[in-house]
Amino acid sequence: QVQLVESGGGLVKPGGSLRLSCAASGLTFSDFYMTWIRRAPGKELQWISYIDPSGTSANYADSVKGRFTISRDNAKNSLYLQLSSLTDEDTGVYYCARGHLGLEVWGQGTTVFVSS
Amino acid sequence: EIVLTQSPGTLSLSPGDGATLSCRASQSVTRSQLAWYQQKPGQTPRLLFWDGSNRGTGIPDRFSGSGSGTDFTLTISRLEPEDFAVYFCHQYGASPFTFGPGTKVDIK
Numbered sequence: 699q700v701q702l703v704e705s706g707g708g709l710v711k712p713g714g715s716l717r718l719s720c721a722a723s724g725l726t727f728s729d730f731y732m733t734w735i736r737r738a739p740g741k742e743l744q745w746i747s748y749i750d751p752s753g754t755s756a757n758y759a760d761s762v763k764g765r766f767t768i769s770r771d772n773a774k775n776s777l778y779l780q781l782s783s784l785t786d787e788d789t790g791v792y793y794c795a796r797g798h799l800g801l802e803v804w805g806q807g808t809t810v811f812v813s814s
Numbered sequence: 815e816i817v818l819t820q821s822p823g824t825l826s827l828s829p830g831d832g833a834t835l836s837c838r839a840s841q842s843v844t845r846s847q848l849a850w851y852q853q854k855p856g857q858t859p860r861l862l863f864w865d866g867s868n869r870g871t872g873i874p875d876r877f878s879g880s881g882s883g884t885d886f887t888l889t890i891s892r893l894e895p896e897d898f899a900v901y902f903c904h905q906y907g908a909s910p911f912t913f914g915p916g917t918k919v920d921i922k
Contacts, residue, residue: 735913743902743913759910793858799906800849800864802871807858 700724700803702794707808714784718808720777720794728752728772731798734779737807738790747779748798761787784812816841816905818914826922833890835917837903842883844907850879850888853916854899862888862901893919 706718720732734746747768749756756768767780777794789812795801817840827833837848846866851859861870863879866886876891890897902916 742915743904745904745911745913757909799847800861800870801851801859801904802861804858 700796702796702803702805704792704794704805704808707792707810709811709813710784711814712785712812714812715780715782716784716810718779718781718792718794718810720779720805722775722777722796725796725803727770727775730796732768732770732777733795733798733801734768734777734792735795735801735804736788736790736792736810738787741790744790746792749777781810784810786812788812815910816843816908816912818903818905818912820901820903820914820917822917823915824918824920826920827893828922829893829895831893833888833893833897833919835888835890835901835919837881837886837888837914839884839886839905841908843886843905846882846886847905847907848881848886849904849906850886851902851904852897852899853902859902890919 701723703721710716733748737743747758749768753770765783769778791807791809793807794805796803819838821836848866849864850862853859862873867879878889880887898921900916900918903914
């Protein structure tokens, strides 16, 4: 059974940084594109970024470009999202998902709260 | 950015009823690259359809997806108790990929 488990969320001050992780199991991780999505309180889902299976190519939403970095370690079956220069608009639940064109499996999410 | 609008916001129906959910895009979605998801409280989204009408793994045939261009439809032929949930659409034809706000199907 495919499982994605996010971790690394928490409370961070504006301007701060955080690294989110997504541990994958039950799949050949290195075969798949992976995506990060978030949901801010009271808002709809927002696509953040995806990365190709090899980790050499990525795409970002304009709102996070230059501040967030997606990466992966296929040997550890893990996906990462480095968040920096955080603002209160980055508050929300962050999900990782398998794929990038149609997201077939989602994690339960990890919460990031940006506040002074 | 392609904005997705879903209607209605809420659909109140009874088990056995049919349901028609709409997802309208502000621009044409390339190659019908639009997905539908179902989400229940406390659960992760479940992929129902990709590329407009391709059924996801294990999705019952009472669900159907259709549409192209700017207009897409999710149809549930006869609602089962487990179908009461939130449904949202997602376009991945043009970056930035975007999601609709969702339609809640609840029990009348």
